Amino acid sequence: xxxxxxxxxxxxxxxxxxxxxxxxxxxxxxxxxxxxxxxxxxxxxxxxxxxxxxxxxxxxxxxxxxxxxxxxxxxxxxxxxxxxxxxxxxxxxxxxxxxxxxxxxxxxxxxxxxxxxxxxxxxxxxxxxxxxxxxxxxxxxxxxxxxxxxxxxxxxxxxxxxxxxxxxxxxxxxxxxxxxxxxxxxxxxxxxxxxxxxxxxxxxxxxxxxxxxxxxxxxxxxxxxxxxxxxxxxxxxxxxxxxxxxxxxxxxxxxxxxxxxxxxxxxxxxxxxxxxxxxxxxxxxxxxxxxxxxxxxxxxxxxxxxxxxxxxxxxxxxxxxxxxxxxxxxxxxxxxxxxxxxxxxxxxxxxxxxxxxxxxxxxxxxxxxxxxxxxxxxxxxxxxxxxxxxxxxxxxxxxxxxxxxxxxxxxxxxxxxxxxxxxxxxxxxxxxxxxxxxxxxxxxxxxxxxxxxxxxxxxxxxxxxxxxxxxxxxxxxxxxxxxxxxxxxxxxxxxxxxxxxxxxxxxxxxxxxxxxxxxxxxxxxxxxxxxxxx
Amino acid sequence: xxxxxxxxxxxxxxxxxxxxxxxxxxxxxxxxxxxxxxxxxxxxxxxxxxxxxxxxxxxxxxxxxxxxxxxxxxxxxxxxxxxxxxxxxxxxxxxxxxxxxxxxxxxxxxxxxxxxxxxxxxxxxxxxxxxx
Numbered sequence: 001x002x003x004x005x006x007x008x009x010x011x012x013x014x015x016x017x018x019x020x021x022x023x024x025x026x027x028x029x030x031x032x033x034x035x036x037x038x039x040x041x042x043x044x045x046x047x048x049x050x051x052x053x054x055x056x057x058x059x060x061x062x063x064x065x066x067x068x069x070x071x072x073x074x075x076x077x078x079x080x081x082x083x084x085x086x087x088x089x090x091x092x093x094x095x096x097x098x099x100x101x102x103x104x105x106x107x108x109x110x111x112x113x114x115x116x117x118x119x120x121x122x123x124x125x126x127x128x129x130x131x132x133x134x135x136x137x138x139x140x141x142x143x144x145x146x147x148x149x150x151x152x153x154x155x156x157x158x159x160x161x162x163x164x165x166x167x168x169x170x171x172x173x174x175x176x177x178x179x180x181x182x183x184x185x186x187x188x189x190x191x192x193x194x195x196x197x198x199x200x201x202x203x204x205x206x207x208x209x210x211x212x213x214x215x216x217x218x219x220x221x222x223x224x225x226x227x228x229x230x231x232x233x234x235x236x237x238x239x240x241x242x243x244x245x246x247x248x249x250x251x252x253x254x255x256x257x258x259x260x261x262x263x264x265x266x267x268x269x270x271x272x273x274x275x276x277x278x279x280x281x282x283x284x285x286x287x288x289x290x291x292x293x294x295x296x297x298x299x300x301x302x303x304x305x306x307x308x309x310x311x312x313x314x315x316x317x318x319x320x321x322x323x324x325x326x327x328x329x330x331x332x333x334x335x336x337x338x339x340x341x342x343x344x345x346x347x348x349x350x351x352x353x354x355x356x357x358x359x360x361x362x363x364x365x366x367x368x369x370x371x372x373x374x375x376x377x378x379x380x381x382x383x384x385x386x387x388x389x390x391x392x393x394x395x396x397x398x399x400x401x402x403x404x405x406x407x408x409x410x411x412x413x414x415x416x417x418x419x420x421x422x423x424x425x426x427x428x429x430x431x432x433x434x435x436x437x438x439x440x441x442x443x444x445x446x447x448x449x450x451x452x453x454x455x456x457x458x459x460x461x462x463x464x465x466x467x468x469x470x471x472x473x474x475x476x477x478x479x480x481x482x483x484x485x486x487x488x489x490x491x492x493x494x495x496x497x498x499x500x501x502x503x504x505x506x507x508x509x510x511x512x513x514x515x516x517x518x519x520x521x522x523x524x525x526x527x528x529x530x531x532x533x534x
Numbered sequence: 535x536x537x538x539x540x541x542x543x544x545x546x547x548x549x550x551x552x553x554x555x556x557x558x559x560x561x562x563x564x565x566x567x568x569x570x571x572x573x574x575x576x577x578x579x580x581x582x583x584x585x586x587x588x589x590x591x592x593x594x595x596x597x598x599x600x601x602x603x604x605x606x607x608x609x610x611x612x613x614x615x616x617x618x619x620x621x622x623x624x625x626x627x628x629x630x631x632x633x634x635x636x637x638x639x640x641x642x643x644x645x646x647x648x649x650x651x652x653x654x655x656x657x658x659x660x661x662x663x664x665x666x
C-alpha cells in the first residue's frame with residue numbers, strides 16, 4: 001500500500017488556500033479574450049500598454065530629500081547623474097502638517113524626515129539648475145498638496161516653463177492619511193474639496209500633471225492585507241472621482257490622470273496576481289460604474305514599490321535581497337514606475353550608498369535579466385491566472401462590505417477602516433511572533449545581535465536653526481501688504497467655497513509661509529479630530 | 535490575582551504618524567486583560583501627562599519612531615515629576631538605537647521595547663512591575 005503524503009496547509013495573507021498543483025481545470029472558467037485580453041486593451045489585465053517595457057522601460061524613482069532645500073538639490077543632482085529618470089520629493093513633518101520651521105510644535109522635527117519648506121524660496125533652491133521641463137517630479141505631500149503644487153508651478157514659471165509643460169505627480173491622497181501615514185490637518189469634507197480643487201486646476205492648466213496618486217501603499221504599510229490594500233484604495237479613488245464629477249467635470253477628461261501607489265512585500269505570486277486583478281477590476285469600475293468611454297481613463301497606472309513593511313531591522317543586508325525580489329515582482333506586474341525602499345530604510349533615512357544599490361537593483365533587472373523582452377510573461381500560468389480571479393473576487397467583496405456600511409468617507413471619518421487595519425496588523429504580528437509566518441533573520445535563522453551596529457541618519461539641529469534664519473530673512477524682505485492681501489483673498493475664496501488654487505498661487509508668489517496659508521484655511525475649515533477606537 | 539485590571543496609557547508624541555506599533559501593542563495589552571487608553575496622534579507632553587493623571591493609569595507607554603525619543607522623554611519625565619506622577623511606570627517603544635536605551639533609563643524610563651519586541655515580554659514586564 002502507498003503511504004499517504006501529508007502536506008502542510010498554505011494560506012496566503014488574503015486568506016486564499018493554495019493548492020500544491022494547478023492545472024487546466026483551474027482556468028477553465030476563464031475566457032482568455034474577455035478576461036485577460038491583449039496588452040494595451042480592455043480590461044488591461046496584461047498591462048496598460050501594448051509593448052510595455054520593450055518600448056519604454058519603467059521609470060525609476062527613489063524617494064529622497066532631506067534637511068534643507070540646498071542639500072536636497074545636491075541629492076537630486078547626484079541621483080540624476082546616476083541615471084535616475086524622475087524625482088520623488090520627501091518633505092519634513094512640519095511642512096507636511098502645515099507648520100513653519102519656527103513653530104513650537106516643529107521643534108526637533110525640522111528637516112528630519114525630508115526637506116523643510118516654509119516659503120517659495122525653498123522650492124526655488126531645491127530645483128535650482130534642474131530643468132523642470134525635462135524631468136518629472138513626484139511631490140509626496142497630502143494636506144499641503146495645493147500649496148506645494150502652487151509652489152512647483154510658480155518655480156517652473158520662473159524657469160520659463162509654462163504649467164502645461166509641467167510633468168509629475170502630486171501624492172494628494174488625504175483619505176489614506178487618515179488611515180495610515182497621519183499627516184492630516186483639515187476635516188474630511190474640506191480635505192476632499194481641496195483635492196477637487198487641484199484636479200480641476202490641473203485639468204484646466206496643467207494637463208500633463210497627475211494631480212492624485214491614490215495610495216494603497218500606506219494602508220498596507222499600516223497592516224492591511226493585499227485585498228484591503230486594493231479595495232480601500234479603489235474606494236478612495238471613487239470618492240475623489242465622485243466629488244469631481246459633482247463639479248461637472250467629465251470622467252473621460254480627468255480620470256486618465258489618476259494614478260495609484262501600491263505596496264510590494266509578502267508572497268511573490270500573491271502580489272503579482274494582486275496587481276493583475278487590480279488592473280482588470282479598475283478597468284471594469286471605470287467603464288461600467290463610471291461610464292467612461294476613453295480607454296485611457298480605464299488604465300490603472302501605478303508606482304509599485306518595495307515596501308518598508310517587508311524589511312527588517314535584523315540583519316539589514318538581507319533587505320538588499322528582499323529589495324531585488326520586490327523589484328522583480330514589480331516588473332512582472334507591469335508597473336509604470338518603480339521605487340524601492342533601501343536596505344537601511346527599516347530604521348533610518350537611506351544613506352547615499354543604500355539609495356544607489358536600490359537604483360542599481362532596478363537597472364540590473366531591466367538591462368541584464370530580460371525583464372524588458374516580452375510583455376506580461378506570466379500570463380496563462382494556471383496558478384497566476386487562477387489566483388488573479390480569486391483575488392479580484394475578494395477585492396469586490398471587500399468593497400461591497402464598506403459600501404453597504406455607508407461608504408468609505410463615512411468609514412474613515414468614524415474610524416472603522418483604521419480599526420480594521422489595526423486588527424489586521426495585530427493578527428499579522430501575532431502570526432509572525434508565533435512563527436506561523438516566517439521572517440528570515442527575525443523568527444528563523446536569527447543571529448545573536450548584541451553587536452548590531454546601525455548607522456543612523458545624522459540629524460543636524462544647526463540646520464534647523466539655519467532654516468529658521470532663512471525664513472526670517474524672507475519674511476523681512478517680502479512685502480507684507482501683499483501677503484496680507486493674498487491671505488485675505490484666500491480666506492474669502494474659502495468662505496465662498498470657490499476653487500482655492502488661484503488664491504493659493506497668489507499667496508505663494510507673495511512669499512506667504514506654509515504656516516500662514518494653513519492657518520488661514522484652518523480659520524474656515526477647522527481641524528480634523530481623530531476618531532480613536534480600538 | 536489582581537483585584538482590578540492594570541490601566542495603561544499608550545501615547546504617540548510628536549508629529550510622527552506611524553501608529554501601527556502603538557495600536558498593535560495596545561491590542562496585545564488589551565488581549566492580556568489590561569485596560570488600555572490610546573489617545574491618537576500628535577500628543578504633546580502636556581496632554582500625555584494630563585491624560586495619565588485624569589485616567590489614573592499605572593503605566594504610560596510612548597511609541598516614537600521619528601528619532602526624537604531623547605528630547606521627548608526628557609520633557610515628559612520632568613513634567614510627570616512636577617505633577618507628582620513619579621510612581622507611574624514609563625515605557626518607550628519604537629525605533630530606538632541600542633546606544634540610547636541606557637540614556638533613556640537614566641532619565642527614568644523603566645524599560646525600552648525596540649521595534650520587533652515580542653508581546654509576551656512586554657506583558658510580563660508590566661505585570662511583574664505593577665504592584666498588586
